[in-house]
Amino acid sequence: MINDGFSNRRRQLLRLKVLREGRQPQDPARPKAEGVFAPCPDCGRAVSRRTWAERQNVCPHCGFHRPMSAYQRMEQILDPGSFKELDAGLCGGDPLQFDGYPEKLRRLRQITGLQEAVVCAKGRIGGAAVVIGVMDSRFLMGSMGVAVGEKIARAADTARREKLPLILFCASGGARMQEGILSLMQMAKTAEAVSRFQDAGGLYIACLTHPTTGGVTASFASLADVTLAEPGALIGFAGPRVIEQTIGQTLPQGFQRSEYLLEHGFLDAVVPRAELRGVLIRLLQLHGKGGRRRGTAQRV
Ligand SMILES: [Zn+2]
Structure with a gap:
């Protein structure tokens, strides 16, 4: 692991600013300063900047859930x-000496204020202590490299040691190609860490957000005791275009979207963003503040 040029003090100030203001300074989900309105990426209708902020980035016309930054999500939940952030300074290196990768990481760290594509923390939801991890798709599509895998695995280990529930918000394009086979190994590492946590009786709740694909879907995102998703989120392994090209058939309407997956038994519930915190509080209460005991998991 390497550390970039950001001083700890600067990182701390940035984080405090984010948590105070509830948003990232350079958040792309936030409309640009020069425009009062920003079009909805789904229906294309104009929505005022204030409305986006008030409605937690949900379109008032079509209900499209725009991606949120990791710190915004922490603020919401x-x-x-x-x-209290965990492993804040942990960031990835360039194990394969991939052309242009270090510069890309440096630039993204400056633009987003993130060290990596996931932020992990300890916190409380409705008074219940939890370990929470939130992926941020602005950072290389939320791809899982060594550092992301390590942070997720450490979050699961912390939750196991401290007997706390684990809550992961997933948003990812899959494995990080710049880290090659090492990124694929994170699938096994995170799955193993989650499995150790569950064997110890811990409660793991995953919330899949738009988009959750590739190696993240194929590892820890699909292993939760309770799997929630936001409405309309694309969730799958390969993308719909790749599948269509491979099988030479047109896919059914809504294929790989949350509602379709709920209907086919892959999810426990599709929960609108405005209700997520309330649903998590209820789930934590149902399972007891300190997490469930083995064999007593309840489904919603
Ligand atoms: Zn819309």
Whole structure:
């Protein structure tokens, strides 16, 4: 692991600013300063900047859930003042000396204020202590390299040691190609860490957001005790275009979207963003504050 040029003090200030303001300074989900309106990426209708902020990035016309930054999500889900980041300084290197990769990482760290594509933390939801990880698709499509895998695995280990529920918000394009086979190994590492946590009796809740694909879907995102998803999220391994080209058939309407997957038994519930925190509080209460005991998991 390497550390980039950001001083700890600068990182800390940035994080405090984010948690105070509830958004990233350079958040692409936030409309550009010069425009009062920003079109919805789904229906194309104009939505004011204030409306996007008030409605947690959900389109008032079509209900499209725009991606949120990791810190925005923490702000939405956790009790105020309870956020305590884990492994904040842990960031990836360039194990394969992939052309242009270090520069890309450096630039993204400056633009997003993130060290990596996932932010992990300890916090409270409705008073219940939890370990939470939130992936951020602005950082190389939320792809899982060594550092992302390590942070997820460490979050699961912390939750196991401290007997806390584990909540992961997934948003990923899959494995990180710049880290080759090492990124694929993260699938086994995260799955193993989650399995150790579950064997110890821990409660793991995953929330799949748009988009959750590739190696993340094929590892820890699909292993939760309770799997939730936001409406309309694309969830799958390969993308629909690749599947269509491979099988030479047109896919059914809504294929790989949350609602379709719920209908086919891959999800436990599709939960609109505005209701997510309430649903998590209820789930934590149902399972007891400290997580479930083995064999007593309840489904929703
Ligand atoms: Zn819309």
